[in-house]
Amino acid sequence: MAHFRQFISLAEAQPPFFVGVDVGGTNTKVGVVDDLGRSLSWTSISTEVEKGPKDGVARIRLAVADAIGKAGLEDKAISRIGLGTPGTMDVANGILLSPGNLPGWWNFPIRDALSDATGLPVTFANDARAATYGEFWIGRGRVLHSMVMFTLGTGVGGGIIVGDLLVEGENSAGSELGHMIIDYHDEARVCSCGQKGHLEAYASASSVIKRTEEALAGGRRSSLVARIDNGEELSPLMLDQEADRGDTLSMEIILDTARYLGIGVVSAMHTIDPQGVVIGGAMTFGQHDTATGRTFLARVQQEVAARAFPMLALRTTVDYASLGGDAGYIGAAGLARRAHLQKR
Amino acid sequence: MAHFRQFISLAEAQPPFFVGVDVGGTNTKVGVVDDLGRSLSWTSISTEVEKGPKDGVARIRLAVADAIGKAGLEDKAISRIGLGTPGTMDVANGILLSPGNLPGWWNFPIRDALSDATGLPVTFANDARAATYGEFWIGRGRVLHSMVMFTLGTGVGGGIIVGDLLVEGENSAGSELGHMIIDYHDEARVCSCGQKGHLEAYASASSVIKRTEEALAGGRRSSLVARIDNGEELSPLMLDQEADRGDTLSMEIILDTARYLGIGVVSAMHTIDPQGVVIGGAMTFGQHDTATGRTFLARVQQEVAARAFPMLALRTTVDYASLGGDAGYIGAAGLARRAHLQKR
Numbered sequence: 001m002a003h004f005r006q007f008i009s010l011a012e013a014q015p016p017f018f019v020g021v022d023v024g025g026t027n028t029k030v031g032v033v034d035d036l037g038r039s040l041s042w043t044s045i046s047t048e049v050e051k052g053p054k055d056g057v058a059r060i061r062l063a064v065a066d067a068i069g070k071a072g073l074e075d076k077a078i079s080r081i082g083l084g085t086p087g088t089m090d091v092a093n094g095i096l097l098s099p100g101n102l103p104g105w106w107n108f109p110i111r112d113a114l115s116d117a118t119g120l121p122v123t124f125a126n127d128a129r130a131a132t133y134g135e136f137w138i139g140r141g142r143v144l145h146s147m148v149m150f151t152l153g154t155g156v157g158g159g160i161i162v163g164d165l166l167v168e169g170e171n172s173a174g175s176e177l178g179h180m181i182i183d184y185h186d187e188a189r190v191c192s193c194g195q196k197g198h199l200e201a202y203a204s205a206s207s208v209i210k211r212t213e214e215a216l217a218g219g220r221r222s223s224l225v226a227r228i229d230n231g232e233e234l235s236p237l238m239l240d241q242e243a244d245r246g247d248t249l250s251m252e253i254i255l256d257t258a259r260y261l262g263i264g265v266v267s268a269m270h271t272i273d274p275q276g277v278v279i280g281g282a283m284t285f286g287q288h289d290t291a292t293g294r295t296f297l298a299r300v301q302q303e304v305a306a307r308a309f310p311m312l313a314l315r316t317t318v319d320y321a322s323l324g325g326d327a328g329y330i331g332a333a334g335l336a337r338r339a340h341l342q343k344r
Numbered sequence: 345m346a347h348f349r350q351f352i353s354l355a356e357a358q359p360p361f362f363v364g365v366d367v368g369g370t371n372t373k374v375g376v377v378d379d380l381g382r383s384l385s386w387t388s389i390s391t392e393v394e395k396g397p398k399d400g401v402a403r404i405r406l407a408v409a410d411a412i413g414k415a416g417l418e419d420k421a422i423s424r425i426g427l428g429t430p431g432t433m434d435v436a437n438g439i440l441l442s443p444g445n446l447p448g449w450w451n452f453p454i455r456d457a458l459s460d461a462t463g464l465p466v467t468f469a470n471d472a473r474a475a476t477y478g479e480f481w482i483g484r485g486r487v488l489h490s491m492v493m494f495t496l497g498t499g500v501g502g503g504i505i506v507g508d509l510l511v512e513g514e515n516s517a518g519s520e521l522g523h524m525i526i527d528y529h530d531e532a533r534v535c536s537c538g539q540k541g542h543l544e545a546y547a548s549a550s551s552v553i554k555r556t557e558e559a560l561a562g563g564r565r566s567s568l569v570a571r572i573d574n575g576e577e578l579s580p581l582m583l584d585q586e587a588d589r590g591d592t593l594s595m596e597i598i599l600d601t602a603r604y605l606g607i608g609v610v611s612a613m614h615t616i617d618p619q620g621v622v623i624g625g626a627m628t629f630g631q632h633d634t635a636t637g638r639t640f641l642a643r644v645q646q647e648v649a650a651r652a653f654p655m656l657a658l659r660t661t662v663d664y665a666s667l668g669g670d671a672g673y674i675g676a677a678g679l680a681r682r683a684h685l686q687k688r
Contacts, residue, residue, distance in 0.1 A: 088653075088655075146513075146514060158615075160615070162506075162509060162511060163509070165506060165507070165509055167506060167615075167616060167617075168617075169490075169616060169617020169618070170490060170617050170618060170619045170659070170660070171617055171653075171655050171656055171659055171660075172617070173613075173614065173617040173653055173655070173656055174615070174616055174617035175615065175617075176614040176615070176617070176653075177614070177615060179611075179614040179653070180524070180611040180614055180615060181526055181607050181610055181611050181651065182525055182526070182527075182528045183526075183527055183528055183529070184526045184527055184603075184604065184607045185527070193653065195651050196651075259528075260528065263525050263528045266525055267523075267524040267525050267611065268615070269517075270517065270520040270521070270523040270524055271502075271504070271511075271518070271519065271520070271521060271524060271612070271615055271616075272511060272513060272518055272615075273511075273512075273513020273514050273515055273516070273517040273518035273519075273520070274513070274514060275514045307525065307539055307540075309432075309515075309517055309520075309523070309537065311432075311515050311517070312515055312517055315514070315515055316514070316515075
């Protein structure tokens with residue numbers, strides 16, 4: 001997703017300052033954020049997972065220094081670092097457990113390793129929870145006092161905030177909304193986690209690709225075929241583009257995805273009853289403000305209207321996130337800020 | 345469910361004292377509870393819904409006076425009343441909205457009516473949330489710092505507690521775990537709320553009866569038939585008894601119910617990741633400590649083990665509630681106590 005936020009200058013910025021780090025399977029984003037959640041600088045590095053976690057932490061340290069330098073600050077101006085990574089993880093002890101997106105980084109004490117490398121205290125969080133906190137702090141959720149977020153990517157992540165509470169759970173598995181069961185039958189789709197019938201098996205990028213491949217294998221006609229034959233790799237973005245050009249299959253798959261997501265949204269609404277639901281992540285179709293993006297969101301809202309308690313359907317907002325790909329590092333910085341404030 | 349708790353004497357009791365009121369569609373329970381959650385007295389009246397809410401509140405006032413007298417206390421010794429009712433409701437404003445179990449009581453400001461009638465401040469809560477708080481305070485959840493409760497009755501209620509937070513939601517519809525969607529298909533069972541595929545359409549007493557009737561209509565043999573032919577009304581208790589006597593259909597329906605409940609438990613675990621899950625309500629089979637009761641719970645646990653993240657399946661306790669039918673009034677009193685403490 002494009003980086004579309006404005007940076008502020010050091011003269012405008014409000015201390016204290018925090019660094020947010022958003023580790024992904026492909027890229028890692030690092031940014032410096034002020035006390036009001038505004039970015040002073042931002043940088044991205046390749047995660048290079050295959051080089052292992054120690055090398056990764058060493059390069060994150062350089063990226064942190066780079067971002068601090070770009071912001072015009074000295075290291076000592078930073079109060080704390082926030083670090084978001086894909087799960088599974090042990091948040092309390094700062095340890096990566098067995099994150100599917102970070103092979104070779106398993107059982108690594110990443111929080112303390114980054115703290116040792118930078119000399120700064122580090123707050124550790126799940127990446128989807130960090131993104132949720134970012135949207136809650138200064139994004140779409142800024143006006144909400146409770147919210148549920150779904151992050152659509154390779155998998156489906158989630159975050160739940162009620163008042164001051166970010167639901168992390170006893171085993172760092174709270175808010176794993178992609179693993180709610182939406183189909184209890186034995187023949188339900190199999191999730192990346194190995195279990196059946198989970199929302200993620202229906203509403204993730206992986207599921208979009210799988211369902212499209214099944215339809216094409218079943219003989220469905222689509223303008224996708226020519227692009228695949230041309231050597232392009234099937235992706236949600238390709239469906240997005242072809243749907244915008246009028247491809248029926250692409251739009252059908254996208255609308256099915258919206259329907260499945262809407263069902264998950266309803267279960268979350270009947271569990272948490274938040275003021276608003278926010279949909280973010282790299283796979284949100286059409287980067288929001290295209291015909292396909294608007295149609296996707298409208299279909300989610302339609303499913304909610306058809307299935308949620310009428311009062312909730314009326315009152316609960318369901319909308320796209322507003323921070324795009326920056327939610328993760330901004331939210332990680334926000335969680336660092338929260339920890340910093342609680343320590344005083 | 346039988347009343348099996350011991351009362352304590354006034355000499356043993358620890359002030360301040362609270363009254364808990366648990367309004368049901370058939371009976372209303374009222375009890376006096378001390379600062380440690382122990383009952384000093386307890387009484388039950390017929391709710392007599394058809395006489396309307398004003399008459400109901402007048403008789404609740406008498407029951408409150410009766411319970412206080414039985415406890416050996418004077419009215420002025422009571423610090424606050426806790427009131428639990430079936431939803432739907434507006435907790436913040438103390439108003440019943442459209443509770444299906446209380447026809448004719450809709451849109452009634454019951455909290456202030458009871459406060460006016462008794463001269464005491466009243467804390468208002470959903471009945472399932474009150475029961476959850478009761479179990480959390482002094483029941484099965486006493487050792488937990490986060491828990492999810494499912495209450496099985498005519499419907500399926502729920503409660504979520506994370507730390508100090510009882511999840512009530514923005515519109516008093518938080519913790520409505522019976523309305524999570526466990527089957528997204530168009531042909532899914534229809535819930536009492538009118539929507540399709542909700543857990544309540546599979547794991548409630550109403551569903552047990554409906555599924556049994558369907559099986560009998562389909563020609564299944566069962567010892568239930570003789571009892572129905574003898575004029576008895578089909579009920580979960582009847583299935584419970586016949587299952588204990590070896591009736592295959594009864595046990596099959598009960599095990600299916602456990603399986604559905606287990607699926608809901610998994611979705612709640614992946615959303616909240618609580619330390620423990622507690623199963624209560626009037627329909628918990630076998631009053632727990634019979635062969636059928638133990639088999640039901642084992643089947644729920646088996647479904648959780650098969651479907652939850654392995655770490656959660658290993659670490660999260662799934663157990664029966666321990667307060668039986670007293671959880672509601674004790675929990676309501678506990679919520680009154682909590683409000684009282686916050687006010688000081």
